Amino acid sequence: MLRRTRRQSFQAIENQLQANRSRIRFMLQLCVRCAMCAESCFLYRTSGRDPRLMPSHKMLNSVGTLYRRRGKASQEELEAIRKILWHRCVLCMRCYCPLGVDIPGIIALGRSMCRTQDLYRRYDGSDLKP
Amino acid sequence: MYELASGPLALGAALIFLLGLVYQTVRFFWLTKPVARPARTYKPQPGSKTGLQPSHRLQRTAVVQRTVLGMEPGLVVVTTLFHLLLILTPLTVLGHVLLVDASWGIRLPAISEATSDLLTVLVLALGGYLLYRRISVAQARSITGSVDLLILAIVLMPYLTGFLAYHQWLPYRPIIVAHILSGELLLVCIPFTRLAHALFFFLTRLCLGSEYSFTRGNRTWR
Numbered sequence: 001m002l003r004r005t006r007r008q009s010f011q012a013i014e015n016q017l018q019a020n021r022s023r024i025r026f027m028l029q030l031c032v033r034c035a036m037c038a039e040s041c042f043l044y045r046t047s048g049r050d051p052r053l054m055p056s057h058k059m060l061n062s063v064g065t066l067y068r069r070r071g072k073a074s075q076e077e078l079e080a081i082r083k084i085l086w087h088r089c090v091l092c093m094r095c096y097c098p099l100g101v102d103i104p105g106i107i108a109l110g111r112s113m114c115r116t117q118d119l120y121r122r123y124d125g126s127d128l129k130p
Numbered sequence: 131m132y133e134l135a136s137g138p139l140a141l142g143a144a145l146i147f148l149l150g151l152v153y154q155t156v157r158f159f160w161l162t163k164p165v166a167r168p169a170r171t172y173k174p175q176p177g178s179k180t181g182l183q184p185s186h187r188l189q190r191t192a193v194v195q196r197t198v199l200g201m202e203p204g205l206v207v208v209t210t211l212f213h214l215l216l217i218l219t220p221l222t223v224l225g226h227v228l229l230v231d232a233s234w235g236i237r238l239p240a241i242s243e244a245t246s247d248l249l250t251v252l253v254l255a256l257g258g259y260l261l262y263r264r265i266s267v268a269q270a271r272s273i274t275g276s277v278d279l280l281i282l283a284i285v286l287m288p289y290l291t292g293f294l295a296y297h298q299w300l301p302y303r304p305i306i307v308a309h310i311l312s313g314e315l316l317l318v319c320i321p322f323t324r325l326a327h328a329l330f331f332f333l334t335r336l337c338l339g340s341e342y343s344f345t346r347g348n349r350t351w352r
Protein backbone atom coordinates (compact mmCIF):
# COMPACT_ATOMS: atom_id res chain seq x y z
CA MET A 1 0.00 0.00 0.00
CA LEU A 2 1.26 3.44 -0.90
CA ARG A 3 1.66 5.57 2.23
CA ARG A 4 2.41 9.24 2.01
CA THR A 5 5.10 10.71 4.25
CA ARG A 6 4.28 13.52 6.65
CA ARG A 7 6.28 15.94 4.49
CA GLN A 8 4.25 15.07 1.41
CA SER A 9 1.03 15.53 3.35
CA PHE A 10 2.01 19.02 4.44
CA GLN A 11 2.94 19.76 0.88
CA ALA A 12 -0.63 18.97 -0.20
CA ILE A 13 -2.02 21.53 2.26
CA GLU A 14 0.65 24.05 1.36
CA ASN A 15 -0.21 23.67 -2.33
CA GLN A 16 -3.88 24.36 -1.64
CA LEU A 17 -3.00 27.31 0.59
CA GLN A 18 -0.73 28.68 -2.11
CA ALA A 19 -3.35 28.22 -4.84
CA ASN A 20 -5.99 30.03 -2.74
CA ARG A 21 -3.69 32.42 -0.89
CA SER A 22 -5.18 35.66 -2.27
CA ARG A 23 -8.73 34.54 -1.56
CA ILE A 24 -8.01 33.36 2.01
CA ARG A 25 -5.99 36.48 2.83
CA PHE A 26 -8.77 38.69 1.49
CA MET A 27 -11.48 36.92 3.51
CA LEU A 28 -9.41 37.03 6.71
CA GLN A 29 -8.91 40.77 6.18
CA LEU A 30 -12.55 41.33 5.28
CA CYS A 31 -13.74 39.70 8.52
CA VAL A 32 -13.76 42.45 11.17
CA ARG A 33 -14.52 40.03 14.03
CA CYS A 34 -17.87 41.72 14.74
CA ALA A 35 -19.62 38.43 15.62
CA MET A 36 -22.75 39.62 13.81
CA CYS A 37 -22.83 36.39 11.82
CA ALA A 38 -23.58 34.38 14.98
CA GLU A 39 -27.37 34.45 14.82
CA SER A 40 -27.42 33.28 11.21
CA CYS A 41 -26.12 29.80 12.16
CA PHE A 42 -28.87 27.38 13.17
CA LEU A 43 -26.37 25.15 14.99
CA TYR A 44 -25.31 28.14 17.09
CA ARG A 45 -28.91 29.09 17.82
CA THR A 46 -29.97 25.60 18.79
CA SER A 47 -26.88 24.64 20.83
CA GLY A 48 -26.93 27.14 23.67
CA ARG A 49 -25.35 29.93 21.63
CA ASP A 50 -21.85 28.52 22.08
CA PRO A 51 -19.41 31.07 20.55
CA ARG A 52 -17.41 28.20 19.02
CA LEU A 53 -20.36 27.58 16.71
CA MET A 54 -20.31 31.07 15.22
CA PRO A 55 -19.53 30.98 11.49
CA SER A 56 -16.64 33.44 11.85
CA HIS A 57 -15.17 31.48 14.78
CA LYS A 58 -15.24 28.32 12.68
CA MET A 59 -13.59 30.03 9.72
CA LEU A 60 -10.88 31.77 11.77
CA ASN A 61 -10.01 28.67 13.80
CA SER A 62 -9.84 26.27 10.86
CA VAL A 63 -8.57 27.77 7.62
CA GLY A 64 -7.39 30.86 9.53
CA THR A 65 -5.17 28.65 11.68
CA LEU A 66 -3.83 26.71 8.68
CA TYR A 67 -3.08 30.00 6.91
CA ARG A 68 -1.23 31.45 9.90
CA ARG A 69 0.79 28.24 10.35
CA ARG A 70 1.44 28.01 6.59
CA GLY A 71 -0.17 24.57 6.61
CA LYS A 72 2.18 23.13 9.22
CA ALA A 73 -0.25 22.13 11.94
CA SER A 74 0.29 19.30 14.41
CA GLN A 75 -1.84 16.15 14.25
CA GLU A 76 -3.84 17.35 17.27
CA GLU A 77 -4.48 20.71 15.64
CA LEU A 78 -5.55 19.06 12.39
CA GLU A 79 -7.90 16.83 14.33
CA ALA A 80 -9.37 19.90 16.07
CA ILE A 81 -9.78 21.58 12.68
CA ARG A 82 -11.48 18.47 11.30
CA LYS A 83 -13.99 18.58 14.15
CA ILE A 84 -14.70 22.23 13.48
CA LEU A 85 -15.20 21.66 9.77
CA TRP A 86 -17.42 18.59 9.99
CA HIS A 87 -18.99 18.53 13.45
CA ARG A 88 -19.69 22.24 13.94
CA CYS A 89 -20.74 23.05 10.40
CA VAL A 90 -23.09 21.29 8.00
CA LEU A 91 -22.32 23.65 5.10
CA CYS A 92 -25.97 24.68 4.81
CA MET A 93 -24.69 27.97 3.35
CA ARG A 94 -27.18 30.07 5.31
CA CYS A 95 -24.60 32.03 7.29
CA TYR A 96 -24.84 35.75 6.84
CA CYS A 97 -21.93 38.18 7.00
CA PRO A 98 -22.69 41.93 6.95
CA LEU A 99 -19.51 42.44 4.94
CA GLY A 100 -20.05 39.58 2.52
CA VAL A 101 -17.31 37.20 3.68
CA ASP A 102 -17.69 33.91 1.79
CA ILE A 103 -17.67 31.78 4.95
CA PRO A 104 -19.13 28.59 3.36
CA GLY A 105 -16.59 28.85 0.54
CA ILE A 106 -13.71 29.02 3.02
CA ILE A 107 -15.14 26.17 5.12
CA ALA A 108 -15.44 24.03 1.97
CA LEU A 109 -11.85 24.89 1.12
CA GLY A 110 -10.79 23.83 4.63
CA ARG A 111 -12.55 20.48 4.15
CA SER A 112 -10.71 20.01 0.90
CA MET A 113 -7.39 20.64 2.70
CA CYS A 114 -8.29 18.19 5.47
CA ARG A 115 -9.14 15.48 2.96
CA THR A 116 -5.54 15.59 1.72
CA GLN A 117 -4.60 14.39 5.24
CA ASP A 118 -7.25 11.65 5.21
CA LEU A 119 -9.24 13.66 7.69
CA TYR A 120 -12.98 13.81 7.11
CA ARG A 121 -16.26 12.79 8.64
CA ARG A 122 -16.48 9.09 9.51
CA TYR A 123 -20.06 8.17 8.95
CA ASP A 124 -19.80 5.02 11.07
CA GLY A 125 -19.55 7.27 14.13
CA SER A 126 -16.04 6.11 15.03
CA ASP A 127 -14.78 9.70 15.04
CA LEU A 128 -17.24 10.66 17.75
CA LYS A 129 -15.74 8.29 20.34
CA PRO A 130 -13.36 9.95 22.82
CA MET B 131 6.73 69.40 13.98
CA TYR B 132 3.39 71.05 13.18
CA GLU B 133 4.64 72.12 9.74
CA LEU B 134 5.92 68.60 9.02
CA ALA B 135 2.71 66.93 10.19
CA SER B 136 0.40 69.28 8.34
CA GLY B 137 2.59 69.46 5.20
CA PRO B 138 4.50 66.53 3.69
CA LEU B 139 3.16 63.91 6.10
CA ALA B 140 -0.46 64.92 5.38
CA LEU B 141 0.18 64.77 1.65
CA GLY B 142 1.89 61.38 1.96
CA ALA B 143 -0.94 59.97 4.08
CA ALA B 144 -3.56 61.20 1.60
CA LEU B 145 -1.64 59.66 -1.32
CA ILE B 146 -1.19 56.31 0.44
CA PHE B 147 -4.89 56.37 1.36
CA LEU B 148 -6.07 57.01 -2.20
CA LEU B 149 -3.62 54.62 -3.88
CA GLY B 150 -4.47 51.98 -1.26
CA LEU B 151 -8.17 52.30 -2.05
CA VAL B 152 -7.44 51.88 -5.76
CA TYR B 153 -5.31 48.80 -5.01
CA GLN B 154 -8.05 47.24 -2.87
CA THR B 155 -10.72 47.96 -5.49
CA VAL B 156 -8.62 46.22 -8.14
CA ARG B 157 -8.04 43.33 -5.73
CA PHE B 158 -11.78 42.96 -5.12
CA PHE B 159 -12.59 42.80 -8.84
CA TRP B 160 -9.76 40.33 -9.37
CA LEU B 161 -11.19 38.01 -6.71
CA THR B 162 -14.73 38.15 -8.08
CA LYS B 163 -16.18 37.22 -11.44
CA PRO B 164 -19.22 38.42 -13.36
CA VAL B 165 -22.37 36.31 -13.33
CA ALA B 166 -25.84 36.70 -14.77
CA ARG B 167 -28.02 39.07 -12.78
CA PRO B 168 -30.67 37.19 -10.75
CA ALA B 169 -34.34 37.73 -11.62
CA ARG B 170 -35.86 40.91 -10.19
CA THR B 171 -39.02 39.50 -8.65
CA TYR B 172 -40.44 36.25 -7.36
CA LYS B 173 -42.60 34.64 -9.98
CA PRO B 174 -45.11 32.11 -8.61
CA GLN B 175 -45.59 28.93 -10.57
CA PRO B 176 -48.67 29.21 -12.79
CA GLY B 177 -51.52 27.00 -11.69
CA SER B 178 -50.30 26.65 -8.08
CA LYS B 179 -53.08 25.25 -5.85
CA THR B 180 -51.50 26.07 -2.50
CA GLY B 181 -52.80 29.61 -2.29
CA LEU B 182 -49.59 30.55 -0.47
CA GLN B 183 -47.88 32.46 -3.20
CA PRO B 184 -45.82 35.05 -1.33
CA SER B 185 -46.27 38.68 -2.24
CA HIS B 186 -43.21 40.77 -2.97
CA ARG B 187 -43.55 42.45 0.40
CA LEU B 188 -43.65 39.15 2.28
CA GLN B 189 -40.67 37.91 0.34
CA ARG B 190 -38.75 41.09 1.14
CA THR B 191 -39.63 40.76 4.83
CA ALA B 192 -38.42 37.16 4.85
CA VAL B 193 -35.11 38.17 3.29
CA VAL B 194 -34.58 40.99 5.78
CA GLN B 195 -35.46 38.75 8.73
CA ARG B 196 -32.64 36.36 8.01
CA THR B 197 -30.06 39.12 7.70
CA VAL B 198 -28.36 40.84 10.60
CA LEU B 199 -30.93 43.66 10.37
CA GLY B 200 -33.71 41.27 11.27
CA MET B 201 -31.72 39.41 13.91
CA GLU B 202 -29.92 42.22 15.77
CA PRO B 203 -31.69 45.49 14.85
CA GLY B 204 -30.32 47.37 17.91
CA LEU B 205 -26.73 46.60 17.04
CA VAL B 206 -27.33 47.59 13.42
CA VAL B 207 -28.63 51.00 14.54
CA VAL B 208 -25.62 51.55 16.83
CA THR B 209 -23.02 50.50 14.25
CA THR B 210 -24.70 52.41 11.41
CA LEU B 211 -24.85 55.58 13.48
CA PHE B 212 -21.23 55.11 14.58
CA HIS B 213 -19.99 54.69 11.01
CA LEU B 214 -22.04 57.59 9.66
CA LEU B 215 -20.78 59.95 12.36
CA LEU B 216 -17.24 58.65 11.88
CA ILE B 217 -17.32 59.96 8.31
CA LEU B 218 -19.56 63.03 8.66
CA THR B 219 -18.07 64.58 11.80
CA PRO B 220 -14.55 65.33 10.45
CA LEU B 221 -16.00 66.52 7.13
CA THR B 222 -18.25 69.11 8.76
CA VAL B 223 -16.06 70.39 11.62
CA LEU B 224 -15.63 74.16 11.17
CA GLY B 225 -11.83 74.00 11.62
CA HIS B 226 -11.48 71.40 8.86
CA VAL B 227 -13.87 73.27 6.54
CA LEU B 228 -11.83 76.47 6.96
CA LEU B 229 -8.56 74.62 6.30
CA VAL B 230 -9.96 73.03 3.12
CA ASP B 231 -11.23 76.43 2.00
CA ALA B 232 -7.88 78.10 2.70
CA SER B 233 -5.88 75.32 0.99
CA TRP B 234 -7.94 74.47 -2.08
CA GLY B 235 -10.70 77.07 -2.19
CA ILE B 236 -13.39 74.41 -1.79
CA ARG B 237 -16.27 75.43 0.47
CA LEU B 238 -17.77 72.44 2.27
CA PRO B 239 -20.90 72.76 4.41
CA ALA B 240 -20.03 73.32 8.07
CA ILE B 241 -22.02 72.88 11.25
CA SER B 242 -21.71 74.81 14.51
CA GLU B 243 -18.81 74.02 16.81
CA ALA B 244 -21.19 73.02 19.59
CA THR B 245 -22.88 70.47 17.31
CA SER B 246 -19.51 69.11 16.16
CA ASP B 247 -18.48 68.80 19.78
CA LEU B 248 -21.65 66.84 20.53
CA LEU B 249 -21.12 64.55 17.51
CA THR B 250 -17.52 63.92 18.61
CA VAL B 251 -18.70 62.91 22.06
CA LEU B 252 -21.27 60.64 20.41
CA VAL B 253 -18.56 58.99 18.25
CA LEU B 254 -16.43 58.40 21.36
CA ALA B 255 -19.41 57.05 23.31
CA LEU B 256 -20.45 54.68 20.51
CA GLY B 257 -16.82 53.60 20.05
CA GLY B 258 -16.68 52.98 23.80
CA TYR B 259 -19.77 50.80 23.50
CA LEU B 260 -18.15 48.77 20.71
CA LEU B 261 -15.06 48.34 22.92
CA TYR B 262 -17.30 47.26 25.80
CA ARG B 263 -19.04 44.79 23.47
CA ARG B 264 -15.73 43.35 22.33
CA ILE B 265 -14.69 42.75 25.93
CA SER B 266 -17.95 41.76 27.58
CA VAL B 267 -19.96 39.86 24.95
CA ALA B 268 -18.65 36.28 24.81
CA GLN B 269 -19.30 35.92 21.08
CA ALA B 270 -17.29 39.01 20.15
CA ARG B 271 -14.61 38.30 22.76
CA SER B 272 -14.02 34.80 21.43
CA ILE B 273 -12.73 36.16 18.11
CA THR B 274 -11.22 39.45 19.30
CA GLY B 275 -7.46 39.77 19.29
CA SER B 276 -5.15 42.55 20.42
CA VAL B 277 -5.04 43.82 16.82
CA ASP B 278 -8.78 44.52 16.94
CA LEU B 279 -8.39 46.61 20.08
CA LEU B 280 -5.44 48.45 18.54
CA ILE B 281 -7.47 49.21 15.40
CA LEU B 282 -10.34 50.57 17.50
CA ALA B 283 -7.83 52.78 19.36
CA ILE B 284 -6.41 54.03 16.04
CA VAL B 285 -9.94 54.89 14.88
CA LEU B 286 -10.91 56.76 18.04
CA MET B 287 -7.63 58.57 18.65
CA PRO B 288 -8.21 61.45 16.15
CA TYR B 289 -11.62 62.11 17.71
CA LEU B 290 -10.28 62.06 21.25
CA THR B 291 -7.35 64.36 20.42
CA GLY B 292 -9.65 66.62 18.39
CA PHE B 293 -12.02 66.88 21.34
CA LEU B 294 -9.11 67.69 23.70
CA ALA B 295 -7.63 70.22 21.26
CA TYR B 296 -10.98 72.02 20.91
CA HIS B 297 -11.49 72.33 24.65
CA GLN B 298 -7.79 73.09 25.29
CA TRP B 299 -7.78 71.29 28.62
CA LEU B 300 -4.22 70.18 27.82
CA PRO B 301 -1.39 72.14 26.14
CA TYR B 302 -2.78 72.95 22.70
CA ARG B 303 0.32 72.60 20.49
CA PRO B 304 1.27 68.96 21.28
CA ILE B 305 -2.37 67.88 21.26
CA ILE B 306 -3.08 69.39 17.84
CA VAL B 307 0.08 67.74 16.46
CA ALA B 308 -1.08 64.43 17.98
CA HIS B 309 -4.50 65.04 16.39
CA ILE B 310 -2.98 65.53 12.93
CA LEU B 311 -0.60 62.58 13.25
CA SER B 312 -3.34 60.24 14.53
CA GLY B 313 -5.60 61.30 11.66
CA GLU B 314 -2.82 60.55 9.19
CA LEU B 315 -2.17 57.20 10.83
CA LEU B 316 -5.87 56.38 10.45
CA LEU B 317 -5.82 57.32 6.77
CA VAL B 318 -2.78 55.12 6.13
CA CYS B 319 -4.30 52.19 8.05
CA ILE B 320 -7.70 52.23 6.30
CA PRO B 321 -6.71 50.49 3.04
CA PHE B 322 -4.24 48.01 4.52
CA THR B 323 -5.92 46.71 7.67
CA ARG B 324 -9.37 45.38 8.57
CA LEU B 325 -10.49 49.00 8.31
CA ALA B 326 -10.58 48.36 4.56
CA HIS B 327 -14.15 47.24 5.21
CA ALA B 328 -14.94 50.95 4.81
CA LEU B 329 -14.45 50.30 1.10
CA PHE B 330 -15.33 46.61 0.88
CA PHE B 331 -18.70 47.11 2.55
CA PHE B 332 -19.90 49.12 -0.43
CA LEU B 333 -18.20 46.88 -3.00
CA THR B 334 -19.63 43.65 -1.59
CA ARG B 335 -23.09 45.06 -0.84
CA LEU B 336 -23.47 46.64 -4.27
CA CYS B 337 -21.63 44.21 -6.55
CA LEU B 338 -22.11 40.71 -5.14
CA GLY B 339 -25.42 39.06 -5.87
CA SER B 340 -24.56 36.04 -3.76
CA GLU B 341 -24.21 37.76 -0.38
CA TYR B 342 -27.63 39.26 0.47
CA SER B 343 -26.68 42.44 -1.34
CA PHE B 344 -28.61 45.69 -1.42
CA THR B 345 -28.86 45.35 -5.17
CA ARG B 346 -29.13 42.54 -7.68
CA GLY B 347 -25.38 42.29 -7.95
CA ASN B 348 -23.88 40.78 -11.07
CA ARG B 349 -20.66 39.44 -9.53
CA THR B 350 -19.75 36.55 -7.22
CA TRP B 351 -16.64 35.25 -5.50
CA ARG B 352 -14.29 33.29 -7.75
